[in-house]
Amino acid sequence: MSNMSAPPRLVAPPYDTAILPWYGGRFDAAFVALHPFFALPGVDPAACAHGTLVMERDEVPEGMSLRDHLDAQQAGRHADVTLDEDAVDMAAKAQGIAMSWSVLAARAGFADHRAVNRALRTHIRALKPAFADPQGAAALEAFCAREKLFLPTEGVFQPLMEARLAALFAACGCERVVVGDEFGEEQEVRPRAVLEDARPWHLVPDYPRNLPRRLLAEDGSLMACVDWDSFFTLILGTHARFAEADPGALFEGFWCAPDTELSWQRQAVQPLVGPSG
Incomplete structure (x- = not known):
């Protein structure tokens, strides 16, 4: 188990704070992947x-x-x-x-x-x-x-999205990922193959004690995370990473504007892209 300290600003921003600026230039773009x-x-x-x-x-x-x-x-x-x-x-x-x-x-x-x-x-x-x-x-x-529809759940990775999240990290060539909770209090470096388990991630033995809520490429160039009260997975990355794998081809969602906040339901609408069904 790794006891690495969480890099700065990898937790979610406050609700009234723009997402991309919060990360201090670490990421070039952010995609909101809606929980189906x-x-x-x-x-x-x-x-x-x-x-x-x-x-x-x-x-x-x-x-x-x-x-x-x-x-x-x-x-x-x-x-x-x-x-x-x-x-x-x-x-x-x-x-x-x-x-x-x-x-x-x-x-x-x-x-x-x-x-x-x-x-x-x-x-x-x-x-x-x-x-x-x-x-x-x-x-x-x-x-x-x-x-007879199940509502999505907030604050956790969705089982229906896990295989595509695994595919996203695979397409970017990430051989290992940092799996952790949303606070950075517990995180572990694991082979990317753990993301390809047929079981929902929170049921895979020896994952972090708290529910896994953040995936991070080892070099910090790609991150997927969920906020406690949010019905979406936030995917952030560099231009180079998103040139290798486009989250808009895998998930329904939208690209964040420079001022997009976690409470984006109060802001100007951003057009949806991605699969529909």
């Missing part, structure tokens, strides 16, 4: 334990600790389910059928991917009331329930 919605053949998400368990502190019964309440909610969530979280992730990586944000927006009546992002972040209560969209969140939940 997905279906599993013959599986109803309503019968599965998956996604974020959301609750407010004021919902905790008087006299009960937050931890005890959380444990009780988790236990109830796993009662009589068809698939638990790990089984859903395994099935998603093996046979998940993705629906792009562009298709979902058109079918569910959202103006664009910014509106979808706002609805998703409202759903997990990650936005202040002044910025939230409760109606959009309710409409999104209803559409996904009707279409």
Whole structure:
């Protein structure tokens, strides 16, 4: 195991800070790869334990600790389910059928991917009331329930995207990658082949103690990371790296403008590129 210190500015920027300038010129470009919605053949998400368990502190019964309440909610969530979280992730990586944000927006009546992002972040209560969209969140939940779609999850690499992330690092000739958490508190240099495991990365033994949330080329020229409350994977690189492998050919998403922030749903729309479905 490596005890390397994280290079400076490899953690995510604050939400009101432009992404590319935050990294101090380390990267030439940044791509926002949207976490896809997905279906599993013959599986109803309503019968599965998956996604974020959301609750407010004021919902905790008087006299009960937050931890005890959380444990009780988790236990109830796993009662009589068809698939638990790990089984859903395994099935998603093996046979998940993705629906792009562009298709979902058109079918569910959202103006664009910014509106979808706002609805998703409202759903997990990650936005202040002044910025939230409760109606959009309710409409999104209803559409996904009707279409039997799993919502993407925030803050973790998505099983449906892992094979293509592995392909991205392979196309760039990275023989080894630095796998770590989002804070740089734990990271390990591993052969790139670990990214090609058929299991979801968080189920591969001997990965970092915390969920893997950052992949970095050893020379620092390519990075993929996820932020705690974000429904996308941020891919940053030098012009040379992106000349070798174009993330826009692998993922639905958009290229960041110089002023793009993590809370890009409040900014001017950037056009989507990449696969659709």
